[in-house]
Structure formats: C-alpha cells, structure tokens
Amino acid sequence: MICNYGNDLKEMVDQVRIHTKHGKLADYIPALMKANPDDIAISIFDGQQTCFSEGNHQQLFTLQSISKILTLALAIMDHGEELVFDKVGMEPTGDPFNSIAKLESHVPSKPLNPMINAGALAVSALIKGASTEEKLNRLLIFVRELSGNDSITYSKEVAKSEFETADLNRSLAYFMKQHQVISGDIDHLLDFYTKQCAIEVNCNDLARIGFVLSNNGKDSTGKRIIPVEVSRIVKTFMVTCGMYNASGEFAIRVGIPAKSGVSGGIVCAVPNKMGIGIYGPALDRKGNSIAGMRLLELLSEKYELSIF
Amino acid sequence: MICNYGNDLKEMVDQVRIHTKHGKLADYIPALMKANPDDIAISIFDGQQTCFSEGNHQQLFTLQSISKILTLALAIMDHGEELVFDKVGMEPTGDPFNSIAKLESHVPSKPLNPMINAGALAVSALIKGASTEEKLNRLLIFVRELSGNDSITYSKEVAKSEFETADLNRSLAYFMKQHQVISGDIDHLLDFYTKQCAIEVNCNDLARIGFVLSNNGKDSTGKRIIPVEVSRIVKTFMVTCGMYNASGEFAIRVGIPAKSGVSGGIVCAVPNKMGIGIYGPALDRKGNSIAGMRLLELLSEKYELSIF
Amino acid sequence: MICNYGNDLKEMVDQVRIHTKHGKLADYIPALMKANPDDIAISIFDGQQTCFSEGNHQQLFTLQSISKILTLALAIMDHGEELVFDKVGMEPTGDPFNSIAKLESHVPSKPLNPMINAGALAVSALIKGASTEEKLNRLLIFVRELSGNDSITYSKEVAKSEFETADLNRSLAYFMKQHQVISGDIDHLLDFYTKQCAIEVNCNDLARIGFVLSNNGKDSTGKRIIPVEVSRIVKTFMVTCGMYNASGEFAIRVGIPAKSGVSGGIVCAVPNKMGIGIYGPALDRKGNSIAGMRLLELLSEKYELSIF
Amino acid sequence: MICNYGNDLKEMVDQVRIHTKHGKLADYIPALMKANPDDIAISIFDGQQTCFSEGNHQQLFTLQSISKILTLALAIMDHGEELVFDKVGMEPTGDPFNSIAKLESHVPSKPLNPMINAGALAVSALIKGASTEEKLNRLLIFVRELSGNDSITYSKEVAKSEFETADLNRSLAYFMKQHQVISGDIDHLLDFYTKQCAIEVNCNDLARIGFVLSNNGKDSTGKRIIPVEVSRIVKTFMVTCGMYNASGEFAIRVGIPAKSGVSGGIVCAVPNKMGIGIYGPALDRKGNSIAGMRLLELLSEKYELSIF
Incomplete structure (x- = not known):
C-alpha cells in the first residue's frame, strides 16, 4: 500500500x-x-x-486552533486529568467556537470543551511556567519534540496582529475570570495564547x-x-x-x-x-x-x- | 480471550x-x-x-432513545442520506436531548442531529408507510431481523403512558411543523414515535x-x-x-x-x-x-x- | 382644543x-x-x-394581538390578580412576541408577560366558561360593552385560517402544558384563542x-x-x-x-x-x-x- | 396635602x-x-x-446604577439622540442587568437599552472629555447642578474596590469593542464607569x-x-x-x-x-x-x- x-x-x-x-x-x-x-x-x-x-x-x-490539542496535552501532563477537567468540560457544543452564551447559561460557568476558544483559554491558563516566556518555551520544546523539528518557533508578526485584535477572546477570558474558571493576569494569558496560535x-x-x-x-x-x-x-x-x-x-x-x-x-x-x-x-x-x-x-x- | x-x-x-x-x-x-x-x-x-x-x-x-439509531438507519435506507440530512443535521449539541432553544435560534430551523428528540421526531416522520401501523410494522420487522428475535413487539401500556405525557415532544413537533421541517398529522407522528420508544x-x-x-x-x-x-x-x-x-x-x-x-x-x-x-x-x-x-x-x- | x-x-x-x-x-x-x-x-x-x-x-x-389586553382584563376580573400573575409574569421581554426560548431557560417555566403569545395563551386558558363557545360569548359581551357596539362578532373565515396555521402557538401551548403553566385540551384553547384574535x-x-x-x-x-x-x-x-x-x-x-x-x-x-x-x-x-x-x-x- | x-x-x-x-x-x-x-x-x-x-x-x-440615567442624559446632551441611540437600543429586556447573551444573539450586536450594564458602558464611552478625569469632572458638575449640592464627589475607596472586581463589565466592554459598539481603551472606560458608580x-x-x-x-x-x-x-x-x-x-x-x-x-x-x-x-x-x-x-x- x-x-x-x-x-x-x-x-x-x-x-x-x-x-x-x-x-x-x-x-x-x-x-x-x-x-x-x-x-x-x-x-x-x-x-x-x-x-x-x-x-x-x-x-x-x-x-491557530491546532495549538488547542497541544496545550491540552501539555496541561494534562502538567496537572493530571482531574484538575484540567475541573476547569473545562468534555462535551461537544452546537455553538460557534468563539461563543460566550453557554458560559452565561451554564451553572457553574465552565467551557464545554477545550476545543472552543473559551476552553482553550482556560487550558492555556494552566500551563506551568513562571512567565509567558517560560510557558511558551515549554510549549515550543514540546512541539519540537512531537515534530522532530528543532527549528520550530512562532511568528512575532502574526502574534502581534492577533493580540491587538483579540477583544473577543479578552471578553471570554474576563468572563471566566469573573466566574473563577481562570485566575491571573488576562493580558499575560492573551499574550501566551496568541503566541501559541502563531507557532509556525x-x-x-x-x-x-x-x-x-x-x-x-x-x-x-x-x-x-x-x-x-x-x-x-x-x-x-x-x-x-x-x-x-x-x-x-x-x-x-x-x-x-x-x-x-x-x-x-x-x-x-x-x-x-x-x-x-x-x-x-x-x-x-x-x-x-x-x-x-x-x-x-x-x-x-x-x-x-x-x-x- | x-x-x-x-x-x-x-x-x-x-x-x-x-x-x-x-x-x-x-x-x-x-x-x-x-x-x-x-x-x-x-x-x-x-x-x-x-x-x-x-x-x-x-x-x-x-x-426508548435506543430506537433513535434504528429509525435513523431505516429512514436512510428508505430515502438515502441526502434527503434525511436535509431534514436533520449531523452536529453534536451541548443542549439537553429535549431542548427546543436551538430550533428557534438556528436559521433555518433544523434539529442539530438525529439523537436529540427534535431530530428523532423529524427522522420518524420520514419512515415509509401508509399508516402508523404500517410504519411500526416495518420498524418491528427491521428490529426482529437485526436481533434475530421474531417475538419482539412493543408494550401497549408504555406506549399509551408516553403518548399521554408527550406534551414536550408535541411542542417540538409543532414547532418543526411551523418551520416546514416536518409535515403531516402530529398526533399520528407522536403515536408512531411513542410506540417505537416502547418496543421491548x-x-x-x-x-x-x-x-x-x-x-x-x-x-x-x-x-x-x-x-x-x-x-x-x-x-x-x-x-x-x-x-x-x-x-x-x-x-x-x-x-x-x-x-x-x-x-x-x-x-x-x-x-x-x-x-x-x-x-x-x-x-x-x-x-x-x-x-x-x-x-x-x-x-x-x-x-x-x-x-x- | x-x-x-x-x-x-x-x-x-x-x-x-x-x-x-x-x-x-x-x-x-x-x-x-x-x-x-x-x-x-x-x-x-x-x-x-x-x-x-x-x-x-x-x-x-x-x-389580533389587541385582544390580549381584553382577555387579560377579563381574566383578572374572573380570578383576581394573584391567580393570573401566578401563571404569567409582569416583565417586558427583549424577545420576539412568538418566542419560546425563555419558556425553556426560565425556571420555573412561565411566560414573561401577557402581551407575548405564550402569555396570552396562558391568560386565555383562564377565561371562565364551560365551553369554547361560552368563553367566547363572555368575551364578546365584554367587548360589546366596552365599545358600546352590540353588533361586534368574530370572523369565522379569519379564525379558521389562523387555527389551521397556528402550529407555533400549538408548540407554545404544549410546552406550557408540559410545565403545568396551562392545563386542559390544547385544541380547545387554540380554538378559543384564534377566535378571540378574529373579533372584528x-x-x-x-x-x-x-x-x-x-x-x-x-x-x-x-x-x-x-x-x-x-x-x-x-x-x-x-x-x-x-x-x-x-x-x-x-x-x-x-x-x-x-x-x-x-x-x-x-x-x-x-x-x-x-x-x-x-x-x-x-x-x-x-x-x-x-x-x-x-x-x-x-x-x-x-x-x-x-x-x- | x-x-x-x-x-x-x-x-x-x-x-x-x-x-x-x-x-x-x-x-x-x-x-x-x-x-x-x-x-x-x-x-x-x-x-x-x-x-x-x-x-x-x-x-x-x-x-451605582442610578448613575445610568445621569450619564444617559449627559450623553444625549453631548451628542444628540440619534448618535446615542445608534449605539444603544430603547427596548426593555427580560435578561438580567449584567447579561451578555443578547450581545451575541442580536445582529448587529448592540445593547438593548442604556439601563443594563452593557448599555450603560456604551453610553459612558460617549461622554465628552479628553481624559477620564475630565469626563468625570463634567459628570460631577452635572450632578451638582441637578442636586444643588456643590459638595458631591465620589468615593475613591468604592471606585477602587469596584474597578478591581469589574471583570464581568470588562467582558461586556471587550465584547462590544470587538463588535464596534464602543472604541477606545477599555481600562480607561472601566475607570470612568466605576468612578461614576461611586459618586456619593x-x-x-x-x-x-x-x-x-x-x-x-x-x-x-x-x-x-x-x-x-x-x-x-x-x-x-x-x-x-x-x-x-x-x-x-x-x-x-x-x-x-x-x-x-x-x-x-x-x-x-x-x-x-x-x-x-x-x-x-x-x-x-x-x-x-x-x-x-x-x-x-x-x-x-x-x-x-x-x-x-
């Protein structure tokens, strides 16, 4: 074959x-x-x-969204299943990937799964590292191992472009912060999130x-x-x-x-x-x-x- | 093993x-x-x-809901994929199985998949047969073939009990009738639907x-x-x-x-x-x-x- | 002036x-x-x-919808405020008049107000009378008194036309029946409701x-x-x-x-x-x-x- | 009397x-x-x-929310009805004052009215002034005129407390920024908004x-x-x-x-x-x-x- x-x-x-x-x-x-x-x-x-x-x-x-499965894998390796799925669900959703409605209608507020933006943000917030740089570095090392390609890095241009237009993701992130799904600085989270999406x-x-x-x-x-x-x-x-x-x-x-x-x-x-x-x-x-x-x-x- | x-x-x-x-x-x-x-x-x-x-x-x-996969199979065998999936979608939904909200918010109104009640009703409406009796008979023959058990029939008592308390399914059915997802007599549809759920x-x-x-x-x-x-x-x-x-x-x-x-x-x-x-x-x-x-x-x- | x-x-x-x-x-x-x-x-x-x-x-x-204020008045006169507003709320809604979404998302299920279809159906179900005919007669007498016009009646043609195309209202009514907001025969309710809308x-x-x-x-x-x-x-x-x-x-x-x-x-x-x-x-x-x-x-x- | x-x-x-x-x-x-x-x-x-x-x-x-009618009055006096109601609607909503759902489901995204948080944020973003300080000063002058009380000011303590816990309002604001309902720096807007709510x-x-x-x-x-x-x-x-x-x-x-x-x-x-x-x-x-x-x-x- x-x-x-x-x-x-x-x-x-x-x-x-x-x-x-x-x-x-x-x-x-x-x-x-x-x-x-x-x-x-x-x-x-x-x-x-x-x-x-x-x-x-x-x-x-x-x-872009392909990074969602990589940060999910790394987050589970960092913390174990239990902690990760305490923050994000396992169920498919009929809503668009960037929807906020179910965060409001579901009690408790929790993204339905890690493949929609809300869920991916919640997962990204879990990646270990003292700084955005360290988190990103850990993710890059992981991606390089998976692909066997040591030259993989991220596009500063795309990351910057996405960071500046990420208002909807900011909205999702602040909504989840209000509901204690995520904690910490939202701008740092968005910085990491847009850089992970910009890995080339x-x-x-x-x-x-x-x-x-x-x-x-x-x-x-x-x-x-x-x-x-x-x-x-x-x-x-x-x-x-x-x-x-x-x-x-x-x-x-x-x-x-x-x-x-x-x-x-x-x-x-x-x-x-x-x-x-x-x-x-x-x-x-x-x-x-x-x-x-x-x-x-x-x-x-x-x-x-x-x-x- | x-x-x-x-x-x-x-x-x-x-x-x-x-x-x-x-x-x-x-x-x-x-x-x-x-x-x-x-x-x-x-x-x-x-x-x-x-x-x-x-x-x-x-x-x-x-x-009960297990019947949904059987009527789905029979409906596709009756009409082909194209016609069936013109009436019902293929996507999972984060909503409960008996929810009506997405029928209203989605344009065009169409159940997201055949495993939720709305979708199963739409699929049941497609089963060929001149009468409820004939439709049910065709489904029973199909189930008996699949199971190799010729004695399979439905429980009149359970069917009757469900028919009388099926107001939510009636609501879903009339909503879809309004939006041309299904046509025909709703009481006949509910009669067939509750009997298929009552197959023992x-x-x-x-x-x-x-x-x-x-x-x-x-x-x-x-x-x-x-x-x-x-x-x-x-x-x-x-x-x-x-x-x-x-x-x-x-x-x-x-x-x-x-x-x-x-x-x-x-x-x-x-x-x-x-x-x-x-x-x-x-x-x-x-x-x-x-x-x-x-x-x-x-x-x-x-x-x-x-x-x- | x-x-x-x-x-x-x-x-x-x-x-x-x-x-x-x-x-x-x-x-x-x-x-x-x-x-x-x-x-x-x-x-x-x-x-x-x-x-x-x-x-x-x-x-x-x-x-048409103007009848909603008349049946509301009659229902309160029939039963008093407390009973009526136990079945229907007092709050405006940002949703369309024929929307079903809030009946599902609100707990308990209860129409937000008597001016949307769901609310008007719930109110109509309260009008006293042993039969649709008697209810309608009572409403007609009330409308004639209000207008001082004894010749007011309803259009059989319009009522029939609306009854036959009232699937969305049937859907609303069955949904509320499931949730005990209304009781009784839904076809009788729709008969009364479409006739009240057809008063000329x-x-x-x-x-x-x-x-x-x-x-x-x-x-x-x-x-x-x-x-x-x-x-x-x-x-x-x-x-x-x-x-x-x-x-x-x-x-x-x-x-x-x-x-x-x-x-x-x-x-x-x-x-x-x-x-x-x-x-x-x-x-x-x-x-x-x-x-x-x-x-x-x-x-x-x-x-x-x-x-x- | x-x-x-x-x-x-x-x-x-x-x-x-x-x-x-x-x-x-x-x-x-x-x-x-x-x-x-x-x-x-x-x-x-x-x-x-x-x-x-x-x-x-x-x-x-x-x-707190009483400020919503004051900024609304000032915004209309600043810009006229047409511009203000291009950004915010006039209709009551059946949703909670802090809800985000309708911003997502309504096309175009626009808060239903100026009395819910989303609408009040959109209105606050319109108040004239080169800086938060200037905007707030203009609003304080307006409140003092209305009340005839020149000593009215805002509580720094309450404003600070609200600013730090305003993640839900940030979420609403970024959502509206994404949809071009508001523009400009969201932190500045939140600063002004929480101070206006803290006027004593x-x-x-x-x-x-x-x-x-x-x-x-x-x-x-x-x-x-x-x-x-x-x-x-x-x-x-x-x-x-x-x-x-x-x-x-x-x-x-x-x-x-x-x-x-x-x-x-x-x-x-x-x-x-x-x-x-x-x-x-x-x-x-x-x-x-x-x-x-x-x-x-x-x-x-x-x-x-x-x-x-």
Missing part, C-alpha cells in the same frame, strides 16, 4: 485543487490574508524515514505530530512523548469537536481524528496507522480548509481510514 | 452492582417506575453461536443488534441487513451524541459507539469485534444507566475496546 | 399617508392579505357624543374601548365596566410591552399606553383624556402599523399626550 | 422598616457590605424650599435630582438644566427598565418613573409633582431596596402618584 502513496497523493491533490476556488482566506486575522489561496498540500507520515508529500509542503503557516509549522511537521498521537504517544523511534492515556483523550476530542461546527459531519464523511485551524492547516491521527498534515488556506464557511476537507474524504475512502 | 468472558463478566457485574444504589429510575415516564432499580445485566455477542451474559439478561425493557427487548437482543452494526451491517450468518455506509453513519452518531450530554466524556472514558435509553438499556457496537447489550434501570443525572456506564468502562479497559 | 380635532386629523392623516407605501401586510396569516395596504384611519373618543374620525374609519378589521372591530370601536381604559374603567355614561385597578394594570402593560419589540421606542417617541395587532389596528388610552383607534394594515418590520405609528407621534406631539 | 407629608412619612417609614429584615446587602461589591442593613430613609422635594425627609436622610451612599449622595440629593426630571428639566428656581426632550426620554427609560428585572411589576404596583441602584438608593420623578429619594441598603432578590419598594407602594397609593 505504502508504495502507492506517492502517485495516489498527486492524483488526489490534482483532483481537489479546484475546490480552493470556492473557499476564502480567514479575513478576521489580518496576517492570514497574506497566504496564497490556491495552495493545497499534504504530508503523510507512517513512522518510516520520510514523509510522503504533495503540493507545497514546505510552506510555513501558523497553528509546515505539513511535514503536522504529519509527524499526528503520527505521535496515532502511535499512542510514542514517536517513530519508539520514544514516549505523551502518555498513552493523554494521546487517547486528545484523539477523542479531535473526533467529537476538532473540526469546529463541522465535526459531526467530518466524523461521518471522513472518520479520522483531526484538528483544523483557520490558517488552513489540519492535523490528523489515524489510530495505529499514520499522521497526516494538510495545508490549504482557502476555507469553507465553517473555517476548515475547503480543499483539505475534500482531500481527506478521498483519502479516507481509498485507504479505508475511518475508525467507524 | 473469548473463553474468559464468562468469568470476567460475573466479576465485573458484581463489582459495579453497588453503583445501582446511587442512581434512580426515570420518573417522568410513569411506566418506567415499575422496573427493579437493583437490576444490572450484560450480554456480549461476537458472532458466535451464543451470547455471553450475566445478570438478569432475560428481563424485557423498552428501547432484552440484553441479548441489544447485543445482537450491536453486533450487526459492529459487523458493518451484516448479521452473524453473513446476511446483509444494513448497507455498510449506513452502519458507519449510525456508529458515528453513537460516538458523537449517543449518550445524551455525557457523550463526550463517554467517548474519552470508554471509547465505544453506544446508544442509551432512559429505560436503562445501552447498545454498543465495538467495530469489527462485538455487540454489547446492557440493562440497568438506575440512571445517573444525565439519564444513562449508572452501573452500566461503569461496567462498560471496566470492559473497555480490560479488553482495550476503545476506538481511539 | 377639541373643536380643532376635525381639521387637524385630516391634515395629519394626509401627511402620514405616504408612509403606507413603506410597509407591508402581514403575510403569515393568509386572511390578512386581503386588506388594502393604502388604508389609514383614525378615531378619537373623549367621552362626548361622537368620535372624531378621519380616513376609512368604518372598515372592519380583526383584533372598526376604528370607532377601538377609540371607545380605549376611552374606557383612559377613563379608569368607566364608559362615557359613567358606568363601570372594568375595576380601576384592572384598567391601571392593563394600561401599564400597554406601555411596557404593548407595541411588540418597539414598545420602548414607542414609549419614548409617543408616550401613550397603546396595543397594536398585526391586522394594523392600534388602540390607545390617554389617561383621563381620550381613547384613540387606529387602522393602517401596512406594517413596519416589527409588526406595527407603519403610518399609524407616525400618526400617533404627530398627535402626541401636537396635543402633548405623552404621560412622561 | 403637602402639610401632611411630615406625619405621613414618619408613619409609613415606621410601617415598612420591618421589611429591612427580609433583605440583604449587595455582597458582590465589598465596599457596600459596610452599610447598615436596618437603614431606611426618604426625602421628598416638590420645588418648595426644603425637602420633607424621614429616617437617616443624611447618610451618604453611592449612586444622600436622600435629599436624590429627591432634588428627581425633581428636575419631574419638572421637565428645570430646577426649582426655574433654571433649565436638562432639555425637555431629554428629561422625557430619561423618565421613559425609568418606567420601562429602571428597576432591573422588576421594572414591569414596579410599573404596575407603583407606576412612578424610578431608577434603583444596588447601594439601596432609588430616585423617583413623579411627573409635574415631585422628586423622591429613597435609601435602604437591604435589597430584595432582584437588587432593589426591599423596604424602599414597599415605601413607594404605600406612597403612590396614598397620594395617587401612578402615571397610569
């Missing part, structure tokens, strides 16, 4: 490229408007020496990160980077709420644990098989890479990757 | 029996109050001749129904009863929204496609492995069998059944 | 007539589509022998009804028809929530207790001064007579009728 | 004093916990030389402020302080949404334009008759002075002050 990836990928990427025309770049984060909307790329890593890639897989882009990777990096999750927490050399239980929790959230408000449909159409970001990236972890990295910045209405979604559907069908 | 089920099950059931004391019977459907809250039973069917069972596995109980099964029946789903739509003799794609769709909904507002946590703690009902039943489909039927009418606060949930957690852990 | 009404009214009506072009007929009740959208009429009654009228003031139209009046009738309220419950002969306290309660609701979602703005711009209906009617009660009846079926976006609103603004300004 | 106020007031105050036992101090603003919960005081000012007062009418307390007055001051509103904007010497139209708008909001979620009931039971604060103060403006100031820090569940509400009910009944 593996030997065919190369040709198959090229064919599939060619086939879905047309879909990039029907999507558009995320316009609410100014820095993301610089991407090329025609880009579509994929990398697959199954633990062998190299990734199978197609398209512009060297193109750097920022993690390429498709290969995502494929390798996805591989570790697919491999129950071990990298391709067999080194354990995430505890089994944590990798399982992360994959579960990827299925129930990893693709914004299209998670349910994605689970049916594709059936692979995946997390997307509005930069156009998607990381997938096919249990016990492979990690996949996608990049396609033209988004559909729900904020997912429009060509990337179609590409994963073809891939899942052809290689029977659905977990269901 | 299989040869151990017998002893293991007895041990596990003994271990979780204490939890029945911390739950309580569903009190909003009068007929359900007649159950014995101490009951806890399980059946496992892996396609071999008999089920492995423990506890009072012959006890009959009504399907035992643990063995559920295990065999779960097996067909786990076996991609074929029964143990190899006979196809549900198309592959339909069985995959059903299992996906079981994971993303099968356990009411505890679906997310259940996916993390257990990781098995499952659907519960307020009668205390749970049907599980472990992909390519087995079907499981649970009965334990003492419920937790979210409406799931309290001892049954614990039993599945033990089982999943011991036999590594999680799909994640 | 009074002697000028005649000329003033003509001038004002001419001035606002142009606004009828910017509104449109209510389209969700088929029977209302037969009205002439260009119509605009007014009657003023200050207790003297005749009304001052302008425009087509003999044109019959149905009360003209501008003169409304002006005389408004006069009784403005005169603290006595008609122009000095005969008490409504207790002082009840007429005060009704006028208060007219100010806080009489004009749908435009009540607050109307209170600022006009400042007169008023109740509108989607047929284009408006009844006003200027405390201790006069009753006003308006008819103008072309509605603004919020469901109020578009030219009628402007006419009342001019009138209030010219004669300083605001209570504030 | 006037000559009786003195005796009547004493009797009424004695009568309602027992109600103070059934309320409690606002506990979410630490500084307010220092008040004496047994206090109940009233002042009436009808434009004659002195106020009629009873109880501890010299006791200073902070304006006594009952006599409130009675005189209420008198100006009741007298259509002129003080007792005939000097115009607020334009007629502005004083009318303010009184209208006091009726439709001046008493938190009890505004509707207060309009029915009392029928006087009034605005309360969680410090226990209430300012009333009886049109063309008098201003009333109330102080009673023991609050009912909805945040209004529990004895003060009862006192106003007695007063309105005895002197027939209801505008309805």
